[in-house]
Amino acid sequence: MELWFTEKQTENFGITAKIKRTLHTEQTQFQKLDMVETEEFGNMLILDGMVMTTQKDEFVYHEMVAHVPLFTHPNPENVLVVGGGDGGVIREVLKHPSVKKATLVEIDGKVIEYSKQYLPEIAGKLEDSRVEVKVDDGFMHIAQSENEYDVIMVDSTEPVGPAVNLFTKGFYAGIAKALKEDGIFVAQTDNPWFKADLIRNVQRDVREIFPITRLYIANIPTYPSGMWTFTLGSKKYDPLAVSDERFHEIETKYYTKELHKACFVLPKFVADLTK
Amino acid sequence: MELWFTEKQTENFGITAKIKRTLHTEQTQFQKLDMVETEEFGNMLILDGMVMTTQKDEFVYHEMVAHVPLFTHPNPENVLVVGGGDGGVIREVLKHPSVKKATLVEIDGKVIEYSKQYLPEIAGKLEDSRVEVKVDDGFMHIAQSENEYDVIMVDSTEPVGPAVNLFTKGFYAGIAKALKEDGIFVAQTDNPWFKADLIRNVQRDVREIFPITRLYIANIPTYPSGMWTFTLGSKKYDPLAVSDERFHEIETKYYTKELHKACFVLPKFVADLTK
Incomplete structure (x- = not known):
């Protein structure tokens, strides 16, 4: 069989x-x-x-969520990951020596438990001393935070089930409040082939809150259409203005400093969603 | 049901x-x-x-095969498409006013026949007066051509069945002979997730024949992994050195002049296949 x-x-x-x-x-x-x-x-x-996530292609998503904002911010020390209970984003965050503390707020403790058991090379860094793991509602955690984080990454499921609040303008406003005055956030925002309206709506909402709003893409074979988007909102630093000396060596399989800028160059039908 | x-x-x-x-x-x-x-x-x-090909996503492949080499060459007049019986690459080629003649050599006349019937918005331009359609073996056509084409595009199936000869070093040598002294060719070369060896081998073979050899990528949802590669070989012109005034306005849904260069910025594991 x-x-x-x-x-x-x-x-x-x-x-x-x-x-x-x-x-x-x-x-x-x-x-x-x-x-x-x-x-x-x-x-x-x-x-x-x-x-x-899968063992074969997980590196794409986790690297691209983490390194684009972390190389954009000149000195990210305090980082929050909302969702991401598999621990992959945290693993990438810890590759940045400036990071002193990384907090993971995952609503479902079972995701953490079974990721540690069956995806150890992804979840293993959740045990790192710089990491605090909270099994809690990310929406509530954001609502209760103020002027605290340098970078916030939203590694959620699709906007159905527990993640539905994480795609609202109220949530993005909460993120802005939870960030410091020069903070950056990034969220996964699905694919442009089947979810164009979602991307367009998130771009519109984030643009009303963050002075710098950008969309970037990566190829993930096991995600719908193979093209995934990430929406980045920044209060001060532009990911396209990062100077070359900002990049330090880290071990990656997808992200490179050249791709840091090229991933914002969008196919025309995708760029049209940001207008 | x-x-x-x-x-x-x-x-x-x-x-x-x-x-x-x-x-x-x-x-x-x-x-x-x-x-x-x-x-x-x-x-x-x-x-x-x-x-x-499909009606919804065909534009990606056809635009990216055609416009990258055609905007790289300063004056493409005589263009050959090997395979491509659906006519989509020809449709894009004809958007370039410099093109005086576009020849399609497709081995299987049935592909042309049923594309005209069921994919008319893709195949419709095969009737254009600048187009010559030959139902013939592309490998043989190349072998019999010398110093004739400005740009050759290989729009083949995978290297099984009728296309197996189109992934050989002998074929690339034939293409070099069929091209003029400043000619360019491009071929679809599958995806890096499941066919890494194929890409590596084609890069090696083309590099031994063409002084400028490059790999670029596009997202095609209905192709394996969603990330497709194209290998470009050029005798003289570098696609990365195209100056901005070279680009003229054409109607596209995927290709842009910014993407013309960004599509060569590869994820690390893909870039490694070109070394």
Whole structure:
């Protein structure tokens, strides 16, 4: 018998991956959590039927969420990750020696638990002494923070289920308040092929709050369309104005200092969503 | 009953698309040809089980094959397209007013026939007076040409079936001979996630023949991994050295003059394939 996992990424299109075995399946307090071992992508974390991360391609998302804002900010010391319970963004954040503290606020403790068990090379750095892990509601955490963080990264699921509040203008206003006066935030904002309206709406909302609002892209094979977008809002520093000497050596598989700027050069139909 | 078409893009991974109906299916002299109407991507041309083009995302591939070399060459007049029987590359080539003649050499006349019938907005320009369509073996056509073309574009299927000869060093040497002394060629060279060896080998072969060899990328949702590569070989002109005044206005949905250079900025693991 062959087992295949299929994610319907839209009503009418999806990806399908051959499964060696199911490692864990559970209805948590917040969502359906599945961890499977695939032939092509290694272990794969699936939440509410949607691929969150895989061992083979996780580096793209995690590097691109973390390094673009962290190399844009001249001295990021205090970093917050909202969501991201698999720990991959935290792992990348810790590659920056300026970072003194990285806080992870993940609503679902089960995501952390099973990522540590089945995705150890992704989640392993959650044990680092600079990291504080809070199992809590990211929306509430943001609402209670003020003038505290240099960089905030929103590593959420899609705007269904527990993440629905994380795509609202009220949330972005809260982020602005939680950031210091020269803070930067970035959020994953889905793909331009099937979710153009979402990107357009987020760009509009963020632009009303942050003086510098930008969209950048990366290729993630297991995400819908393979092209993923990230919306960046910044109070002071422009990611396109980073000078060359700002970049220090870090080990990456996707991000480079050249890509730091090229990832903002958008295909025309994507650029049109930012206007 | 719901009908879904599934392409196994590797042994263990694929895409699946809901089908409204099958428009045509036929074993041609060279390959299995299917034309289906999908819910998500409109009409879709499938050869030997692999998606070739769809109405929704075809513009990416066709624009990126055509405009990168055509804006690199200062005065492309005589252009050859090998393969590409759907006519999409030809449509883009004809947007360049310098082009006096565009020759299409497609081995399988059935691809042309059913593209005209079911993909008219892609194939319609094959009737243009500047276009000559030859139903012939591209490998042989290249072997018989000398010092003739300004730009050659290889719009082939994967290196299985009729296209296997189009990924050989002998073919690239033939292309060099068929090009004028300042000619440029580009070929689609699959994706870096599942076909890294192919890209590395083509880069090595082309580099031994063309003084300027480059790799660029584009996002195509219906192709494996969503990230597609194109290998460009040039005798004289560097696509990265094109000056701004060279670009003239054309109507596109993906290509822009900024992307002309940014598409050569590769993720690290892809850049490593070119070394």
